[in-house]
Amino acid sequence: MNPLTNPTAQAVDEVLIYIFGFSLILLLGITAVTIYFVIRYRRSKNPEPTSDVAHSFWLEAVWTLLPTIIVLTMFWYGWVNYVGLREVPEGALEVKATARMWSWQFEYPDGRRDNKLTVPVGTPVKVTLVSVDVLHSFFAPAFRIKRDMVPGMETYVWFTATEAGTYDIFCTEYCGLGHSDMITTIEALNEEEYAEWSKPAAPSGEPRGLIVINEQGCTGCHSLDGSEGIAPSLFQLAGQTRRIVVNGQTKEITVDEDYLKRAIRDPESEMVEGYDPMMPPYDSATVSDADLQAVIDYLLDKETEPAGPDAKQLLEENGCLGCHSNDGSIIVGPSFKGIGQRQVTVERDGKKVTLQVDAAYLRRALLDPNGEIVEGFAPMMPAADYLPEADIDTLVEHLLQQTGD
Amino acid sequence: MSEETHVPVPYRTFILIWVALLILTGITVAVSRVDVGALNIWVALGVASIKSSLVIFFFMHLKQESILFKIGLLTMLVILAIFVGMTFLDILYR
Amino acid sequence: MSESTTYTGFWQESPRPGILGWLLSTDHKRIGIMYLTCIISLFIVGAILGLAIRLELIAPGETIMGAQTYNATFTVHGIIMIFMFLIPSIPAAFGNLLLPIQIGARDVSFPKLNLLSWYCYIVGAILAIIAIFSGGGAPDTGWTFYVPFSTQTTTNVNLAAFAAFMLGFSSILTGINFVTTIHRLRCEGMTWGRLPLFVWTLYATAWIQVLATPMIGITLVLVILERVFGAGLFDAARGGDPILFQHLFWIYSHPAVYIMILPGMGVISEIIPTFARKPLFGYWAMAFSSLGIAFAGSLVWAHHMYASGMSDFAVLIFSFLTFIVAIPSAIKVFNWISTLYKGSIEMAPPMLYALAFIFNFAIGGLGGLALGAAASDIHLHDTYFVVGHFHYVMFGGGGFALFAAMHYWLPKFTGRMYNHKVAVIGWALLFVGFNVTYMTMQAVGVAGMPRRYYDYLPEFTTLNQVATAGSWVMGLGLLIMFVNLWRGMCSGRRVGKNPWGATTLEWEVPSPPPLENFGEEDPVVTKGPYNFKGVVADEY
Amino acid sequence: MSIEHRDDTGARFGMWLFLYTEVILFSGLFILYAMALAKYPAEFSDASHKLNIYFGSINTLVLLTSSLTIALAVSAIQMGRIKQTLILCWITIALALVFLINKYFEWSAEISHGIYPGSEQLAEMGPGITTFFNLYYFTAGLHGLHVFIGGTLIGVVAVMTAKGKVTSDRYTLLENSALYWHLVDLVWIFLFPLYYLLYH
């Protein structure tokens, strides 16, 4: 817990420090007295008890009253600062957050949607929280704020980012399989960056359908590259056949526009065989008819479009840059600068080996990072084996091109 | 261990209680036809409480039981009231 | 035993020979032993699942199991540890063994009901195990069964919920039995002021069992009905309210945490006087604080819901009441410690466990204060800090109290003594491993790691690895402890009536006690429970 | 060898404790009811009017009367009038059956109107009404189960009385079954106005 200057974190930290401080004193006191008694009055030294007092009104009264006073101060402090967490300051920016299994979506006042929460530094932000399926919870540890997202109910949190940076958002209400993957970030931007960001989105070149798919968090369950998970992949759908269950009967159909419409608007009516009925229906308030059409167009001619994300984006999205820098500095792991031509010394099966970086090595480093540990670093890199093969290729290729300057 | 056996309650008492219960039932049904606003539910609950007291004290012989039984019942009712009442702290002020 | 070296008390004396003599026995001691056996077995299963959880969390990403398996693992771990291990542990096992003897009775009020309650327990446990391996797979809802997830998941929630319902029913029957027994079957001279404090805590616990447990029953039944009929009682779109489920759930499950800790406190209140050779300080304060915890404990359930979307007014009231419950606990801690003052203290294994209990419970309880305060709970709720807190109070408190009880009363019920040196080694490993594991969990929680996370961000790695390493030390300690107790039970040195020089009634009957406990004559009590004048410990 | 120990007061006290647990069991449903009533007062009285008050009232009379007969049965056995005890027990059971049959017809009628938990028609009536009927079915269902159990219990006791195992100085079993039966009555005393008699 590093010291933080934002108002909500300060409110909570004051209380935490107050209670932890008192607790520590009490604990040390109790422990010290116990140890002292146990040593001082041990049987070898004190073979018979030297006091027979079995009660004392005054002592009892003291240790009833004293704790009462202590806990009441704790209660009051906790409550007062809690009220501060609930009262949103005037002029707060309003953002709506929608949670669904297992993705986040933020909707800004100008109607744009994104799966990250981008906010300006120094302005209070009120995040209105809704859930479309089960309970989720919005938790931003850096701001010490948390609130459950309850289907059918609107809740909120507020915070002010006082320093630019990236802060984690976790889902802290258990919501099933992807609960621990339901993580995103708050991007706190300083004035210029925020102004830049708020400009009407430059046409990104991405097809509208893909934008909608990302905004709606479909990729929380569906892959776009053919890998099957808890839901069928949305890769190369045109012309595929599907075994679906309708009213308890299985039949085979070919994927077409109408089928996809039904699959998105009313997923439970026709279930792809072998999957659980967990997909929420998306009505026209959530995905407009035009957007639905865009999604379907996108899904149906996906095969013509190989576009995977580029390497830079992959490094960003997968949190690689949280540990590896591009500029030679060391954050947690080795920097990417010059990695393509480096010689490294690694520990493999307990033995030190020096080798030249090549594609095969990089691939091993991504997929089985703990097999070989670069000298001087801790074995803490998570394996990137969840990425599709194509992305690994892209990354390896990109890294090999990093030649130093 | 002392055995507290009860003197049998005469049939007459029970029949009188039964008549009272029937009359009270008539009253609740009748009252429910009259609009007294939010009071309706409280009247209904009030009459039901009277009826249940009759059942508990006479049919169930609580009147003849020792104080322990009465304290027990009271404890249960207090806890029940806490469970219901304190849930309202949330619902009514949300 | 002096008369005969083959004396085995209630282990042999039975109206029926063989296994049926156990399965159909209505003797409270036999039922207690049957409970203890099952509870310890299930504890070992649950603990191994805990070990598996820690192993999975040794590094980010998948290490030994997938996400679905992980979710099922902590759910089953929680259900076993709470419903099958800790709630019945001390009341059903040691309560049954001791309560009648400590109040000078031959048995509980309803021996047949007692046996029935054991059968409910067994049926519940078996159903829970079937639920893991059948239907749509092991339940993955967390032990809290929160809706709407629990009504939507396709895993085997119905059976698991029904199993928990049966276990609850078993707990209710035990509670009814104990309240009635304590009111009706005290022997001559056993006034309320002479009850051992263990009996007082069982009394308070039994009332919670009677008055709170039905609530979990109906709550779980509603989850099942929801799943079967799809009625929508908790579905906002159909007029339901998911938060109401949480109220119903915690109306039981908060008082339940006091079912888990109160009897443990009773055990500690027996052990400390014995090994300090002094009456317990503040008898009435201890007795009434037990009742106080039981009563006030039923007023605070919504402190689990500060972040749930509940009204702020409710947060105010429930936070206030939460702090009130801390006061009787503080009184108990202070009274235990002042009992040591000017005593003659012997650090026998039960005493070590008792002192470890006080230390662990203090840490867990003080952590509870940080959770009880509204502002700090907002940060800590559903993080590993909560996981740390409840392992401290449940395992460090309830669990250690059970271990203390096993070391204290094993000689009484088997007539044999375990090896003290080995017991101390096991205790030390367990104590150190325990604190390393859970202190670290509290730290990683304060740093912001959410609970029920199969995978975590790299910044939490180091602390998680420390916690995992701690769990191995703890596991080793447990293993040594169990093996030592087992060997002591089978082949330890024989002991007489009263190896510790203790004063409550159970130490006046032979070890192990005979079937009727007190022979022909019912005992007559003439003094308080902790009068050490003239009591000497038997040599062993 | 089992230790014969007789404590009638203890047995009754145990029964009372058990009845407390039953009350708390039902109270879970009553809590849900109270919260929903606070949220949807108008919908609740609408829904209440869809229930048939005649069925409800008749069943109230039936249960009150059965409560009387079983209370009389206890007095009868205390006075050693075994024959009367038996008759009163059988009347009680008969009334329990009448109650259940009545319930069967009431529910069939409602179900045939498409009102039952999870039905589409119910969902169309909107949130408050759905909640009302869900709770109604679950509470009345649980109560019906208790009627069934209570009736069976009294049947068993009646048989034992006929066989002479329950006698004028050993009648705790009958007393406790009667207590259970009164509880069934008590629950209905609240259930009836809460579900059938809400004002429009």
Ligand code: HEA
């Ligand atoms: C044996 C079980 C047990 C016990 C005894 C306790 C005891 C307490 N618990 Fe705990 N608790 C749990 C088991 C238990 N708890 C479980 C299982 C959960 C999580 C459930 C889940 O979500 O899965 C939980 C969660 C939990 C929460 C919710 C956290 C969250 O999810 O956000 C809170 C919040 O208030 C809380 C508070 C307390 C308090 C104030 C006490 C008090 O009773 C503690 C009192 C003790 C002391 C205060 C220490 C001893 C005294 C001294 C050392 C003397 C000095 C003291 C003073 C001067 C005050 N607990």
Ligand code: HEA
């Ligand atoms: C009494 C209760 C109790 C006990 C004793 C334990 C014991 C342990 N628990 Fe448990 N735990 C809970 C109750 C308990 N737990 C509950 C209620 C939850 C919440 C579930 C939920 O979220 O729904 C939980 C959740 C929980 C989590 C959080 C999971 C998550 O949120 O993702 C973790 C993580 O580390 C954990 C770890 C452990 C560990 C390492 C132990 C260790 O103490 C285990 C130590 C034991 C060993 C290391 C094995 C010893 C081996 C033997 C004794 C072998 C002997 C064998 C033979 C003789 C054959 N537990």
Ligand code: CUA
């Ligand atoms: Cu969403 Cu956890």
Ligand SMILES: [Cu+2]
């Ligand atoms: Cu609690």
